[in-house]
Amino acid sequence: xxxxxxxxxxxxxxxxxxxxxxxxxxxxxxRRVEWIDTLVADGGNFVATADGEIAGHAVYMxxxxxxxxxxxxxxxxxxxxxxxxxxxxxxxxxxSAAGRDALVLEVEPxxxxxxxxxxxxxxxxxxxxxxxxxxxxxxxxxxMRFELSSPSALTTRHPPLVRG
Numbered sequence: 001x002x003x004x005x006x007x008x009x010x011x012x013x014x015x016x017x018x019x020x021x022x023x024x025x026x027x028x029x030x031r032r033v034e035w036i037d038t039l040v041a042d043g044g045n046f047v048a049t050a051d052g053e054i055a056g057h058a059v060y061m062x063x064x065x066x067x068x069x070x071x072x073x074x075x076x077x078x079x080x081x082x083x084x085x086x087x088x089x090x091x092x093x094x095x096s097a098a099g100r101d102a103l104v105l106e107v108e109p110x111x112x113x114x115x116x117x118x119x120x121x122x123x124x125x126x127x128x129x130x131x132x133x134x135x136x137x138x139x140x141x142x143x144m145r146f147e148l149s150s151p152s153a154l155t156t157r158h159p160p161l162v163r164g
Contacts, residue, residue, distance in 0.1 A: 106143055
C-alpha cells in the first residue's frame with residue numbers, strides 16, 4: 001500500500017470539497033500527508049483504479065481493533081459506478097478473514113447515496129437496535145455497524161485477497 005501513497009495523495013488533492021465528510025479528506029496538504037501516512041501505517045487499505053489513476057479508496061482502522069472503523073471515498077469523476085460497493089466488499093472480506101467482529105462507520109444524514117449503499121450491503125444503524133426509523137437530517141452524523149458474523153456477511157463479501 002505504501003507504493004500507492006503518492007497516487008492516493010493525488011486523488012485527494014483533486015477531491016471535490018463538496019464530497020468531504022466529517023472533515024475528511026483534510027483540506028491542507030500537510031494534514032492530508034499526515035492522514036494518508038496514518039492510514040497506510042495503521043489501516044487495511046484498498047484502492048480501485050481507472051485510467052491508470054486511483055479512483056476510489058476504502059480503509060478500515062485500526063486493523064487490530066475488534067470493531068474497526070470503515071471509511072470509503074470515491075473520486076467525483078467515478079461516483080455512481082459501483083466502486084464504493086466493490087471496495088466495501090473487499091474490506092468486509094479482509095476484516096472478516098482477519099477475525100474482526102464488526103465494521104463501524106460514521107455517515108452524515110444528508111449523504112443518502114452512501115446510506116443506501118451501506119444498507120444494501122447489510123450495515124444497520126447503531127442507534128435504536130439498527131432500526132430504519134427516520135434519520136435526523138440535522139444531526140452531524142450517525143453510526144452504522146456491520147456484524148461480520150451475520151449471514152449477510154457471508155453473501156456480501158468477496159473472497160479474501162491474497163497478499164504477497
